[in-house]
Amino acid sequence: MRSKLLIFGLCLSIVLTIVAVAADLRAPAQVTAGTGFSIASGGSGEATFYLIGPSEVVKRKVQLGADIQVQPDEVERAGSYTALVCSSECSATKFYVHAAEGMRRLSFIVHPSRVPVKSPNAISAVAFVFDKFRNLVLAPETIDFHVTPKDGKEISQGRQTQNGLAWIRLTSATQEGATKLGASIGNSSEQRVVQQVASEACNLRIKSAGWEKRQLWIQTDPVRDCSGNAVPDGTVVSFTKTDSSGKTTVDAPIKRGIARVQMPISGNARITVASGVVTGNELDVAGGR
Numbered sequence: 501m502r503s504k505l506l507i508f509g510l511c512l513s514i515v516l517t518i519v520a521v522a523a524d525l526r527a528p529a530q531v532t533a534g535t536g537f538s539i540a541s542g543g544s545g546e547a548t549f550y551l552i553g554p555s556e557v558v559k560r561k562v563q564l565g566a567d568i569q570v571q572p573d574e575v576e577r578a579g580s581y582t583a584l585v586c587s588s589e590c591s592a593t594k595f596y597v598h599a600a601e602g603m604r605r606l607s608f609i610v611h612p613s614r615v616p617v618k619s620p621n622a623i624s625a626v627a628f629v630f631d632k633f634r635n636l637v638l639a640p641e642t643i644d645f646h647v648t649p650k651d652g653k654e655i656s657q658g659r660q661t662q663n664g665l666a667w668i669r670l671t672s673a674t675q676e677g678a679t680k681l682g683a684s685i686g687n688s689s690e691q692r693v694v695q696q697v698a699s700e701a702c703n704l705r706i707k708s709a710g711w712e713k714r715q716l717w718i719q720t721d722p723v724r725d726c727s728g729n730a731v732p733d734g735t736v737v738s739f740t741k742t743d744s745s746g747k748t749t750v751d752a753p754i755k756r757g758i759a760r761v762q763m764p765i766s767g768n769a770r771i772t773v774a775s776g777v778v779t780g781n782e783l784d785v786a787g788g789r
Contacts, residue, residue: 525568525593527583533600533633534576538567539583539593547587553597554579578635599638600631606643608683608690615672616699617727623670623694627683629661636664644684650677650696672696676729701735702726704780706773709760716785718771719760730757735775743769 524542531537543564551558551570554577562568562585575581578599584592607628615622625645629637643666648654650673659666673679676698682691701723709717718739723731737759740749744767752759763771765785773780 525583525585525591527593527595529595531575531581531595531597533578533597533631533635534572535600536570536572536575538569540567541565541585543587545587547585550582550584550586552582552584553577554581576633578631578633599635600633603632604637604641604685604688605630605632605634606683606685606688606690608692610681610692610694612694613692614695614697617672617676617696617725617729618674618699619672621669622672623681624667625670625681625683625692626665626667627661627685627690628665629685637661638664641685646680646682646684648680648682649673650675650679674727698725698729698731699727700725701731701737701775701778701780704737704773704775704778706739706771706780706783708783708785712762714764715762716765717760717762718783720754720758720773720780722757723754723759723775731775733757737773737775739763740772740774741765741769742771743767 526540528537541564545564547562547564549560549562549568551574553575558574564585575597578597580594580596582592582594584590607630609626611624627643629641629643631637641661642658643661644656644658645668646654646656647670657668659668673696676696679694679696680691681694682689702725704723705721706718707721709719720737723735723737725731731754733754733756735754736751737754738749738751739761740747741763743765748763750761750763752761768784768786771783771785
């Protein structure tokens with residue numbers, strides 16, 4: 501009985517020695533996403549195969565000494581992968597999966613969505629390039645940017661990506677209105693709209709609208725910027741009155757292009773108007789007249 505156990509132990513040791521032979525895995529250094537391939541293995545016997553990628557782990561039984569087939573859907577994510585085979589010992593190899601060729605997709609970001617006219621480098625547009633598996637394409641690609649101002653001709657410019665993205669900066673137009681910004685590569689295109697609005701008020705002017713029970717109605721001329729664009733309703737205009745009772749400031753939003761307030765007057769008064777950093781003319785009035 502003892503001799504049989506010794507013989508069995510010797511045989512088991514020989515088997516384990518065979519299984520423990522290094523698998524000597526050999527994988528391609530680079531692989532394209534979504535493309536099947538094989539990993540050569542050395543040694544003999546059954547082993548467990550592991551494929552560790554950026555987003556998942558694959559595990560199955562394989563025979564050492566035969567090529568290990570990696571399926572296309574197991575390498576759809578770009579990045580670094582590690583392949584291992586383990587029996588009594590483990591052997592590993594690494595390879596890199598690059599973005600797939602062919603169809604491209606874009607993600608297009610434009611900031612801001614609303615901008616004053618004539619603002620230097622105020623608009624930023626960034627485009628990201630992805631393959632069909634949503635992997636960022638790190639290899640250089642050319643993106644065409646398109647800008648179409650309101651009532652203007654389209655302007656286009658090509659930019660090469662760096663690490664998967666390309667960008668441009670733009671100065672807003674001189675006239676208010678919607679400007680279309682687009683980016684395209686191959687059959688993929690995206691479009692965004694930037695609303696360009698009037699900038700700060702320019703040549704701000706006030707005029708007296710009339711008296712009512714010693715209350716003076718005051719309103720501005722139509723408020724426009726220096727390019728002639730109407731300043732948006734809701735923009736605050738500040739009226740300041742200085743008379744014998746002291747100084748009083750009243751804020752009024754622009755409505756239908758003008759700002760209008762009612763102020764009591766005590767004796768002679770001087771009224772000024774301002775919006776943001778812009779000041780307007782002065783108006784001298786006598787109380788009750």
